[in-house]
Amino acid sequence: xxxVKQNSPSLSVQEGRISILNCDYTNSMFDYFLWYKKYPAExxxxxxxxxxxxxxxxxxxxxxxxxxxxxxLSLHIVPxxxxxxxxxxCAARSGxxxxxxxxxxxxxxxx
Amino acid sequence: xxxxxxxxxxxVAKRGQxxxxxxxxxxxxVSLFWYxxxxxxxxxxxxYFQNEAQLDKSGLPSDRFFAERPEGSVSTLxxxxxxxxxxxxxxxxxxxxxxxxxxxxxxxxxxVV
Numbered sequence: 001x002x003x004v005k006q007n008s009p010s011l012s013v014q015e016g017r018i019s020i021l022n023c024d025y026t027n028s029m030f031d032y033f034l035w036y037k038k039y040p041a042e043x044x045x046x047x048x049x050x051x052x053x054x055x056x057x058x059x060x061x062x063x064x065x066x067x068x069x070x071x072x073l074s075l076h077i078v079p080x081x082x083x084x085x086x087x088x089x090c091a092a093r094s095g096x097x098x099x100x101x102x103x104x105x106x107x108x109x110x111x
Numbered sequence: 112x113x114x115x116x117x118x119x120x121x122x123v124a125k126r127g128q129x130x131x132x133x134x135x136x137x138x139x140x141v142s143l144f145w146y147x148x149x150x151x152x153x154x155x156x157x158x159y160f161q162n163e164a165q166l167d168k169s170g171l172p173s174d175r176f177f178a179e180r181p182e183g184s185v186s187t188l189x190x191x192x193x194x195x196x197x198x199x200x201x202x203x204x205x206x207x208x209x210x211x212x213x214x215x216x217x218x219x220x221x222x223v224v
Binding site: 004006034036041042043044045046049089091096097098099100101102103104 | 156202215216
């Protein structure tokens with residue numbers, strides 16, 4: 001059973017527009033959520049995180065929203081740039097140390 | 112070093128061969144994790160160390176998988192009698208504190224033929 005789900009395998013947006021990547025989770029014990037970005041042949045790179053006590057966290061062009069009642073989080077990238085093209089992974093953690101990852105969404109930002 | 116370093120970057124093993132994958136975490140990072148990433152999937156947790164203590168090995172898929180971190184720094188993931196389903200990218204990550212992000216290495220791509 002997948003505890004963290006990214007239902008869109010891919011997303012394509014135009015440069016300058018908003019990219020919205022979505023993630024759903026099933027485990028209500030998760031208390032910390034992260035987004036990682038991955039380029040081919042590289043390891044995942046941390047992007048932004050949010051604690052379950054918050055509903056929004058912003059860092060430059062990146063904002064993560066958390067809706068605990070819906071068990072849903074989303075990553076907004078505004079404005080999108082071609083260099084943002086990568087695979088984005090949503091991850092979550094409960095009281096244990098391990099991260100549970102989704103399968104990823106491949107974002108393509110077209111010039 | 113500046114980041115998490117893994118070696119080798121690529122490994123081709125014949126079925127039945129033993130392999131050892133190395134991870135050099137960021138200096139001073141107490142926590143170290145191993146993940147397995149199959150093609151088209153997200154990383155899946157294998158095991159976790161705090162210093163030299165292996166606190167969670169619930170993700171190791173079989174007793175052919177063994178990890179160690181004897182001095183609380185470098186870690187080795189060993190896979191005995193490799194099988195084709197072991198083919199994946201093995202990622203190592205280290206973290207300095209509980210509510211800080213984990214930094215990943217570039218991974219070792221293992222192909223079992």
